[in-house]
Amino acid sequence: MEIDNPAPAAEVVPAIKTTKEKSQPRKHNEQRFTVRKPEWQYLHLRMIFDPPHPPAYTSPSYPPDLITWKTHLSSALNQFLGLSGTAIPIDFLHLQGPEVYIRIPREDATRFTAAISGWGCEFEGRSVGFRVLGSTEFLMGIVGGDGRDVFV
């Protein structure tokens, strides 16, 4: 993946010039960076309930708070991956109703997604599960928009 503007992030490394690129004439002020192996994976998750809650329903336990999220995610990870799963660090970025935006190390993303998608439990008379609404290596990928306004 290539971006034309130099991004401020630390994980952006300069691309290695290949012979192919050398042969092409390049403008003096043009700089290219290739982002290799980003550090994080951003996930957009929703907690799903069965039977579902009514649209405008709220209760002390309904839109689940971050502690509830953490508890359920840990339980899912512990079941599928054991202690090594609960060791995956989860950064909660934003909580919005029954949905949450989180950030995890990119290397753990596959295991993490596998663990939470296959999990379910019974909680306050409802079945609880997770749905992965989005998964991307860049935050812009899940917050929506084309990201053009960032570079204005």
Added chain:
Amino acid sequence: MVRVKQRYLLFTILYPSGPQATSTSATTAPSKVTQSMTFHSPSPPNLNRTSLASIIRSSISHNFGDWGIGQCGGFAVKYFSPATSTGILRITRDNYRTLWAALTYIRELFGQPAVIKVIRISGTIRKAELEAVKVAEEAIRRVKRETKGLKSTGNLKDKKDVAGMFSGGKVAAQTATVADEDEEDDMVVDIVDSENDDGDEE
């Protein structure tokens, strides 16, 4: 037809705190037992291939969950000798590191502090057996070296103790240690024979 590749893990169990008081036949305090003999002491009698497998399985389950059991729950304890606390595990080649990690994470066996050390990874069980013999011989040599220093208080019956350590405690264990050359050599042959006998069962 594709052949399923295996790995054989030769491991030894170390007991940092030595054998439990109940498991030793000698009720008198073994005051002259050397450090390495304490470390490589025999396993408790209730530790056999079956119970060891279930301990390892629970360690895998605890550390790596359902995924871990699915990946490397198919291991087999091919050989285990409580006398030398040495054993061989078989596991598919892709998963031996997970199993190795699970072994490393085991901290106690039957309430006794223990460390499982993987000595060698091998593609054939034969190489693992040969290494086990080599390790056992080296252990005896080391004990002999260490006991040289204690020779001044030499007791003729002491030699039995080293033999007891490495022959499943059948030889009555007395206080430590100095061993006669001839008896040591016999013992090495014993160990070599028993290793091969057990290994051939495959």
